[in-house]
Amino acid sequence: MLAKFLGPDMARWVLGWRSPPGPLKDYYRTDTATEDKPYTQVEMLAVDIETTGLDAEKDEIVSIGFVPIINGRIILAEAQHHLVRPDGKVGDEAAKVHRLLDDQLQSAAPIADILPLFLAALRGRFGVAHHALVERGFLSRACRQVWGQKLEVPFLDTLALEHRLMTRRNQSIADGALKLASCRDRYGLPRLRVHDALSDALGCAELLLAQAAHCSGKKPAAMRDLLE
């Protein structure tokens, strides 16, 4: 709502002002680059989370992986991968999907310990995610739980971008064509063999670089063209 009335920058300022001192406030106090900048001159953070279910209001984050893309280069040295201890039990289904066991998760840190690391990495950067709605929803709720304020991130959604690009090229969009793996196939990117939050974050980062390269003419595409 705030963003609608005030515009994103103002909304961030308000959220920052409302946030208690700490990682979330620090995050809001740092500006991201403007959207007219080419993607090769900005900082981004590709992120992927694994959750106990699909409902951002009920389900919980069990792992998070993120890796920065700085000036068009994915920097693995700054990649992070964390398991997160959920408050409740992990459902059997989710455990099967993520191959994470309750035992492993019980020894992990709670989300309140992990979020500061994530927010520190996110400072001054655009978010990148495949189907960003999930990351946006879950991470925002986590911030609300910890600091009482939501998380408002300018997210670059590789799924939405792919949808736009395919529509623009008049390609028909079959079932499953927008899955991360299918999108990667389209750009000749290698099949991912490991599926955890960090590998998928990397997979998404690589996809973004490929999409951005294909959106670029003589000059690299501006962030504005990639965001929405």
Place this chain on the structure above:
Amino acid sequence: MSAEIQEVRDFLAAHHPFDLLPAEVLGDVARSVQITYARRGTVLMKPGDKVDTLYVVRTGAVETRDPDGHLLARPCEGECFGVRALLRGGVAVNRIEVIEDSLLYSLSAVLFQQLRQDYSSFSYFFAAFDGGRIGDAMKVNAKDVDFLTKQVSELLTREPVTCTPDIDVRQAAQHMRDKRVSCLLITDDQGSLSGILTDRDLRGRVVAEGLDYTTPVTRVMTPNPRCVQAETLVFDAMLLMSRHNIHHLPVLKDGAVAGCLTTSTVVDSQSASPLYMAKKVHGATEVAQLKAVISQVPSLVEGLASQGANTHGIGHVVSALTDAVAVRLIHLAEAKFGPAPVPYAWLAAGSQARQEQTAVSDQDNCVILHDSYDPVAHGPYFKQVMQFVSDGLNECGYVYCPGEMMATTDKWRQPLAVWHDYFRRWIEEPDPKALMLSSIFFDLRLIHGDASLFDDLLGNVLEKCRKNRIFQAYMATNALTHRPPIGFFRNLVLISGGDHDHTMDLKHNGIVPIVDLARVYALAGGIKAVNTFERLEAAREAKVLSTDGADDLRDALEFISMIRLRHQAGRIREGLAADNYVSPDELSSFDRSHLKAAFAVVKTLQAALASAYQLGRF
């Protein structure tokens, strides 16, 4: 602490040379990777650009070309590039362009140098890049050298060439020239080593810097160079040389300079066992003994190949053994039937003449008799002797030539005047079909007998060839009969169906075209040499062939021959007969792309030859 990404680690672990790194180091390497994506057509580096990363292709492909536009390599998935730039102080020497949309991993130059320093096998892999063209790809295979037990002192063949520190660079250069060495050791009054000066230093530190010739040698030498003790194992010395990228290594014994180990002495030292074989040939008194020695040739070739000897060297060694067997048989024949009644010359033709045998193959030979030869009086003697020699060769495995190009055939055992007439007709009244059959006689080498007979014939033939452009054009047409197996889109064209389905014939479509090209250059330039490498070199000097053309063909020949040799060595190890049919599946992508580059060279020079002789008109 950053997280390790298993995908990246697994990928590196599956590719050379990263697979040579210890597991924990590989994890660190994977963690430090940076990833970029480049579209087709992107130029990643141009000569002169600063380069601070090593690239590894994750998916896609790039193309490396030298400043003259020659294709050097096409790194694709799992292969590195940017190596030469890093080995040359971080300045790009080649142009690298993306030819397929590529996902690229990059590693920092600092890490690359650290790994090279810490892991000799890793460094050894890259040592091969620090030279130039296709030829370099071969050195990669030279790693299994059986030098674990040999000491450096065993390799020293000459006294060290030394000088005192008070001379100037000109005197140093003169000294090096007179002693025919590529490096000079500078010693002080007590005879202990104070510095080293190499050819390369004279180029880089004196000429390129424009220093005066009276500059004291001490100013340009490398002071206190790395050196080894005489007891050092050759293996360790080699590692040291490759790790520090040095080509000369002074050897000390009891504190004094004992000699200097060079890269070439190390390589030369590997032919010990063929010498032993040659000795046994010289001592043989029966054909059966010769046969026993020659039956070792396949394993000799296999051994030399696995030690990383080049094919030029192997060709010399194997051909020299063939020569020795022929000479020995002639001696045995003369012992049996008595001395020759008139002078004669026994000549080898074809691959033996060119010193390019890499296996026991057909025999091709002929005899020039002195003009005083009388068919009635002397005919039976020569027929008997030649039959004996030919039968003996056949028994040793040098089977009878199917085309009967042998001294046992009356037509190829003739007096000098008749030979002159043969060549006159071939050259002055060329008939394409006859020429194709006789082209083997344009590669001749004296093995035994009267050299003056051969010289007389050869001088005349070369002179005639050089002047006769129409004849050269016929030979050029001949040289285009066999084409490299590469298609318009640089794809490999494979044999389809039959016994050799999905393979390439590396002899007829790889080596023969180069041999044929070299023969045309040699005949056009009046060049005596018959060995293809020597012909190419002489053609370059005679300006019949451009320097680039000569370099490219030499490297192409060496590379194709090496691939064939490795294939044959592999078959010998499996107990199969060596053949020339190589499937692309048995090659690494590295070798495949170099092979394509080699074929492309042949194709280009064939086209150049066709246009030089306007062959469309014949």
